Amino acid sequence: MARKKQKPPFSPAVMLMAILIILVLGVLGVQVPDSVQELFGIHPQTQQQTKPSSTKPSPSKNPGPKELGAATFSKTELADSKKGWIDYHSLDSLGRATGADALLKPNMVNTGTSANKDVRPPGFISGTDPHNHSRGHLIGRQLGGSGDDPRNLTTLYQTPVNTPFMTKYENQIRQALDKGETIRYRVTPIYEGTELLCKQIELEAKGLDRNTKIDFRVTILNEK
Known part of the structure; x- marks a missing residue:
């Protein structure tokens, strides 16, 4: 007897929405558990890469008056x-x-x-x-x-x-x-x-x- 093909737990629309939410949370600095990310096919490093890098302006070399x-x-x-x-x-x-x-x-x-x-x-x-x-x-x-x-x-x-x-x-x-x-x-x-x-x-x-x-x-x- 042929084995029925298992349907994904979420529809493509739900998955897309979930991925977007996870990425937005990552940009805002909210930590999303790795298990939740993997559930939607997102590698944990993806979130880390979306975090903006903080660059500080180079300080002035002028010692002042x-x-x-x-x-x-x-x-x-x-x-x-x-x-x-x-x-x-x-x-x-x-x-x-x-x-x-x-x-x-x-x-x-x-x-x-x-x-x-x-x-x-x-x-x-x-x-x-x-x-x-x-x-x-x-x-x-x-x-x-x-x-x-x-x-x-x-x-x-x-x-x-x-x-x-x-x-x-x-x-x-x-x-x-x-x-x-x-x-x-x-x-x-x-x-x-x-x-x-x-x-x-x-x-x-x-x-x-x-x-x-x-x-x-x-x-x-x-x-x-």
């Missing part, structure tokens, strides 16, 4: 005047910004302009990954610095150099200006040979009020 103590302005450089001013130094032979000095007054806050996209400082490629470049103001926009004058723009790494490192000290100056202080300020990009991107940037600030808290000299490496 190096604080060098008090500002080094001479008495002559700390002379006050009724009006504030900004002096952008000349571009060098490679078209690189070389520095800027300023006497910042409260009425100069937020009188600057954003970086002009038509200005491309030497070495600037793109603000998107992997370049991460910015048209970095020497005298920040919120402190009255121009984004249209090439003498005030140098190529910096947006993160972490322009933000948050430089922004931290610019915000300190801004807060002092908001309180009515006058601040002597200097920013100097430091280059190595003919490299178009500066190796580091130096910030130096000194408040002219007797009780000022602004008195620093800081260098920041221009690295990601």
Whole structure:
């Protein structure tokens, strides 16, 4: 007598639905017993392979700002005047910004302009990954610095150099200006040979009020 062919315990539709559920649970990190997976013809390793791999972004190699103590302005450089001013130094032979000095007054806050996209400082490629470049103001926009004058723009790494490192000290100056202080300020990009991107940037600030808290000299490496 011929032996009857045994029917599968589940219909194809039920099996397909079960397989999909098991795979989804695997992606969500829910452990499904091996016996249940094998019942539906799924090898346990199939679930493990569907788990997303966790990749951590590579940490920044930039050690952060190096604080060098008090500002080094001479008495002559700390002379006050009724009006504030900004002096952008000349571009060098490679078209690189070389520095800027300023006497910042409260009425100069937020009188600057954003970086002009038509200005491309030497070495600037793109603000998107992997370049991460910015048209970095020497005298920040919120402190009255121009984004249209090439003498005030140098190529910096947006993160972490322009933000948050430089922004931290610019915000300190801004807060002092908001309180009515006058601040002597200097920013100097430091280059190595003919490299178009500066190796580091130096910030130096000194408040002219007797009780000022602004008195620093800081260098920041221009690295990601």
